[in-house]
Amino acid sequence: MTALLEVSDLKKYYALGGNGLSDNALVSWIRNRFTNAPKEAQMLHAVDGVNFMISKGESLGLVGESGCGKSTLVSMLARLSDSTSGTIEFAGKDIGSVPAKQFHAEPERSELQIVFQDPHESLNPRFTAFDTIAEPLRRLAGLSKKTELRARVEAVATQVDLPLQLLGRFPHQLSGGQKARVNIARAIALSPKLLILDEPTSALDVSVQAVVLKLLVRLKQELGMSYLFVSHDLNVVRLLCDRVIVMYLGQIIEEGPAEEIFTKPLHPYTQALTAAIPGHNKDDASKFRLEGDPLSPVDPDPDACRFYGRCPNGNDLCTRAAPPKFSPTPNHYSVCHFPLSR
Template sequence: MTALLEVRSLSKFYPIKRAGKGAKLHAVDDVSLTISAGESVGLVGESGCGKSTMVRLLGRLIDPTAGQVLMEGEDLTAITQAKFASSPHRRRIQVVFQDATESLNPSFRAFQAIADPLKRLLGLSDSAEIASRVHATAALVGLPDELLQRYPHQLSGGQRARVGIARAVAVEPSLLILDEPTSALDVSAQAVILRLLADLRARLSMSYLFVSHDLNVVRLLCSRVVVMYLGKIVEIAPAEALFTAPRHPYTQALVAAIPDPARRGEARPRLDGSPASPINPDPNVCRFYGRCPKAADLCASAMPPLRAVGPDHFAACHFAVSPAGGNDER
């Protein structure tokens, strides 16, 4: 597949004055990945792993410390975050935020919320054309016309989520970044919104970056999964391979933690200890060292590179476990 978005050695460090001179929090550290046209990629990991910072970097809401984000070969990071808001590339990458209540302007009716990006990003000014586009987009996401004149506080959680999605897809983006889009909804509303997202991707041929802590949702919607830990990518694999034969010990623990009645009573991997500090981490020590059940002296002296361990399957571990259960020490 053709690469729509290519991320090259992307990093974002934040100075931490209270930790001393030169102290920096490594929120995202030397991350590289690609998203192909029409592909749905999942991004998973614990809180604090760098997922939200990746959303802001790829959505060009913040500038990186280093690295590049290229869309079809054009370097988007050459445009500063301040100028990117008025760039013609802005409409091509849209973000659906975690909490629609917080991300929607409380003084905008649903109609205005959907119309605003049409005016700002597509430059539409004809009232009839804008209204036509708003009503068509609302119908696309299953939002009844009678709700378009309501303010966010007059809508249910699921209805607000639909407005947030409609606002993003109205400008026909190439990449839709979904940052935990169902986490603020109840279970029944989650199921409806997830079905809507699956349908929209098929109908509009968009690429998705689906950020979530819910691995069952990721398995349902994504064809490939990226796993992050403390700012680093530790595994990338096709979804089926990752869920049936994870190769990194951290991914194995994540998959084992998925509730499954069929595995009741089985021994599961346990992660003892606490994550290492993301402030000035030692570049020669594996980020997972100290919690990893397979940790060895090598892990404390050499950062494992992200390398191929199977077809389209990559893991950053010196001792990536093979599907058969042996060690892969290539």
């Protein structure tokens, strides 16, 4: 398998202005007020050195709590925002070096598409379903003839099982499942090679979720796409993905084949995550409950494990040294001082 997308050491820091989010506002206020010391800019490490790759035809799952940097990572990969450092290689070309504002002119724009979260809010309320699906065809594929456009839009709508008589409707006249289809149709209109799916089913009822998931699997086979599947719902990730990466506070803490992640997790955080899935109420599940909130992502200590404090297995070694990579099998690794024994 060849790599379609390869990400190395990708980082995104946000500078915080003034004394924002400081632990001790008074101290920094006095420092700023009475000394001439230059203001030390605090950095929020949203994504902090992420490495992974996606092969052709593979679907990779990305899971983690809110605030762990999933969305920042996704917007960098989709080239909607620029990275602080690191490279994003897509089909052999470094697309990370193209500024996000100019990326729409690159040929890769049509090969890398994204399905946004929450179809109720990500569709333009003043665009009919037809307009929404036609927009990328007009802008990126340069289709302008009405008949050509019509034929292409109808072909895409058929692909996602969207009845053609719904094409003239506005989002508020469509049901949740239909809106999800429009959203997917817009993204696949240009037959992309990589589709990023940001929580595609979280706003849907269970009764329609299954149809949309099956649609995604079928489209992947038909169009030979790769998926990056971001989701809260770990059961869905398990069904759809070949491999899974788990993020915690801007870093990947575990990566491995989907089944192994769920059945034999290495990192204590992954274990807590899988134990929290409802419907798995084994008696021991509550042993793995996490207490408290994640640490602050503002200037984290580089020589400490970021999970320390919530981790059931941590000791003071975790505060002194950054955790090493532990890899019992070639395609499964975790970043932890005390990975769970098999």
